[in-house]
Amino acid sequence: MPGRAEGGKRRARLIATIAAFLALHLPAHAATKADVEAQFRQWLANDLWPEAKQAGISSAAFKAAFADVKLDWDLPDLAPPGFPKAKERKQSQAEFSSPGSYFSEKRLQGLAATGRSLASAHASTLKRIERTYGVPGQVVLAIWGRESGFxxxxxPHPIMDVLATKAFMSTRPELFRRELIAALNILQSGDVKEAEMRGSWAGAMGQPQFLPSSFLKYAVDFDGDGRRDIWNSVPDSLASIANYLSEKGWQGGRDWGFEVSIPGSVSCAQEGPDLARPIADWAGMGITRVSGKAFPAAERSASGMMLVPAGTHGPGFVVTPNFYVIKEYNNSDLYALFIGNLADRIAAGGGPFRGEWGDVGKMLRSDVLGMQKALVAIGYDVGKVDGLPGYKTRRSLGDWQAKNGLAPTCFPAPSLKAKLR
Structure with missing residues (x-):
């Protein structure tokens, strides 16, 4: 029948069109792991080796380093060539739900007890470290405990497998390529044998969890055996942590900060390292330590900064520049507060923060991003427009709330989404 014949022609044309599209937009065949492994070996020889050679790596060192290296297909954030692109995962960070879960009291108590015991066991080493680098032993111990459980x-991971895999086929290859070249320099220097050079899935190595580039800059030989060994040597590990903090600007003789009570007359929008003022000035505004103690006399004339990581939904702090030095180790307010609190517990048997962490709304990163864009559109500086509620976003939100007849909370909340467009 004419209708059936015409329909058949249309179907044939449709099939031909689809086939042509697939031929243009899909590879001739789906890549297999064997294909990718072969590409990896070619990449090592033709792409990475010239750069390594230029960086001073010998041919013998290069060949030895990669003799047994294998792609680790179980690592996260991989993008193998020829494979379908992985779906983006939802962001989940403590700042977006309950920051209180970050400060597990059971974990902090356990780390503090072990830290106090190790402070006694390594007392002479820690004293020598503080004399050399100006960093208190309890801070070094707190980072050691947080990073690798002392x-x-x-x-678990052979570091060369991790770095080679991520340099070749991760979502951030350039970062890991630099770290891979740094790791080759470490192996060539003789500080560690490749079999002992182990790290995390993210490429952080040894007891201090240094990336290879940080190892080259900050690792030290503190036990005098001629090697910088952050895998097996406690003195080297502790001194390397202290050297890192010292090089990042640690101010000897100063605390990291103080938990405080902030009166309602002081706006949370005054937060931030760029709004520092003498601690005596904060005290003059009615800000007091929750412990009931006065601010130390030596600190009163020095600079301090307001910190409200959950806005008015959590504890408040006046921190010193040393707080931001700790953040150089891990750029998170909560991490630095964890280290500060743990260090205080190790040194003086302190306890949890007095202020309670409230429910800050379980915001999605996309929600925070929308608020940031709206604030930028009306002239606010929110820092990076990335969906992360950093201090510039928090204080911008607090200022906007005050100017629009709302009580400043300085933290994103679902109730603000409709108001801030």
Whole structure:
């Protein structure tokens, strides 16, 4: 029948069109792991080796380093060539739900107890470290405990497998390519054998969890054996942490900060390291320590900054520049507060923060991003427009709330989404 014949022609044309589209837009065949492994070996020889050679790596060192290296297909954030692009995962960070969960009291108590014991066991080493670098032993111990459980945590991954895999086929290849070249320099220097060079899935190595580039800059030989060994040597590990903080600007003789009570007359929008003022000035505004103690006399004339990481929904702090030095280790307010609190517990048996962490709304990153864009559109500086509620976003939000007849909370909340467009 004519209708059936015409329909058949249309179907044939449609099939031909689809086939042509697929031929143009899809690879001739789906890549297999064997294909990718072969590409990896070619990449090592033709792409990475010239750069490594230019960086001073010998041919013998290069060949030895990669002799047994394998792609680790179980690592996160991979983008193998020829494979379908992975779906983006939802962002989940403590700042967006309950910051209180970050400060597990059971974990902090356990780390503090172990830290106090190790402070006694390594007292002479820690005293020598503080004399050399100006960083208190309790701060060094707190970072050691947080990063690797005082060197007791299992560090599972051969670091060359991790870095080579991520340099070749991760979502951030350039970052890991630089770290891979740095790792080759470490191996060539003889500080560690490749079999002992282990780290995390993200490429952080040893007890201090240094990336290779940080190792080259900050690792030290503190036990005098001629090697910088952050995998097996406690003195080297502790001194390397202290050297890192010292090089980042640690101010000897100063605290990291103080938990405080902030009166309602002081706006949370005054937060931020760029709004520093003498601690005596903060005290003059009615800000007091929750412990009931006065601010130390040596601190009163020095600079301090307001910190409200959950806005008015959580504890408040006046922090010193040393707080931001700790953030150089891990750029998170909560991380730096964890280290500060743990250090205080190790030194003086302190407890949890007095202020309670409230429910800050379980905001999605996309929601925060929308608020940031709206604030930028009306002239606010929110810092990076990335969906992360940093201090510039928090204080901008607080200022906007005050100017629009709302009580400043300085933190994103679902109730503000409709108001801030």
């Amino acid at each position: 060197g007791r945590a299992k560090i």
